[in-house]
């Protein structure tokens with residue numbers, strides 16, 4: 386039986402993505418060859434890359450003047466590639482979690498870093514709101530969804546300086562105004578594809594201003610010029626990404642995904658708040674992630690934590706254990722998760738309450 390998959394990443398992918406990728410591994414478009422064993426320069430694979438870039442642009446309504454890249458090295462490589470290419474004197478960062486703080490660590494290698502605000506003192510359980518972005522910063526970096534803590538910046542903010550966003554775990558979860566951003570990046574393994582490919586959406590005109598030599602592979606311009614084919618791209622993850630993008634289009638695009646994501650989040654947070662055994666980790670509703678729902682056992686029932694996890698496991702649920710830095714539980718309810726799996730979790734929580 387297929388499990389209810391709440392893993393945070395790598396994580397659930399649509400059946401459409403998995404079936405079609407499996408088929409292409411066995412026999413790619415009737416070529417009598419696997420997608421794993423053909424040249425990335427073949428016209429068949431070049432068409433996959435082109436279509437994936439095109440669909441990225443159409444699904445997110447990306448304006449003229451931006452490039453979409455498929456790179457390697459994960460979001461973690463972007464932590465250094467962003468400052469390498471964009472930081473000339475000073476950059477501003479919002480510290481909303483351990484991914485953000487890893488990005489800050491790398492940026493410090495390249496120049497002055499102004500951490501405008503941090504919620505570290507409360508284990509990142511909220512998004513800081515009162516901060517000032519210095520007008521002379523080369524860019525302002527945010528992490529829109531904090532996968533570990535379950536907080537999310539759910540609107541496109543006005544930064545006053547070029548805005549850079551790590552959207553690893555919420556890309557395609559809602560409509561975006563890409564024109565508000567100068568660069569958006571993320572690892573694919575949360576809402577797009579298996580791990581191995583990293584997406585970057587970059588405004589072409591911001592490049593070439595950092596005033597330092599950049600190694601070829603770490604220079605965005607290289608990958609723009611060569612259409613993400615400077616070196617061998619991760620062909621299977623790129624193909625899987627294309628299939629996920631097709632699936633999004635079939636579902637009605639990001640507006641439809643957003644509507645369903647809001648329904649799923651409301652159903653689950655509603656039960657966490659109602660159920661006497663549980664409390665949400667994030668107190669301010671406005672900051673609650675619609676992708677990663679974090680919750681803990683109520684003080685009076687702390688001793689039931691392990692029991693709940695094994696009860697949920699017996700109901701076919703996987704990946705619910707919270708990150709060690711937060712404890713408790715985390716239900717990742719990415720785009721590909723059907724509302725029936727969220728309902729199954731809610732039913733499990735109700736049944737567990739009745740047993741206790």
Ligand SMILES: *Cc1c(COP(=O)(O)O)cnc(C)c1O
Nearest residue numbers: 459460461484530532553554572
């Ligand atoms: C998972 C994740 C990362 C790390 O991605 P890698 O591809 O493993 O480097 C970075 N930022 C966020 C927000 C994430 O969720």
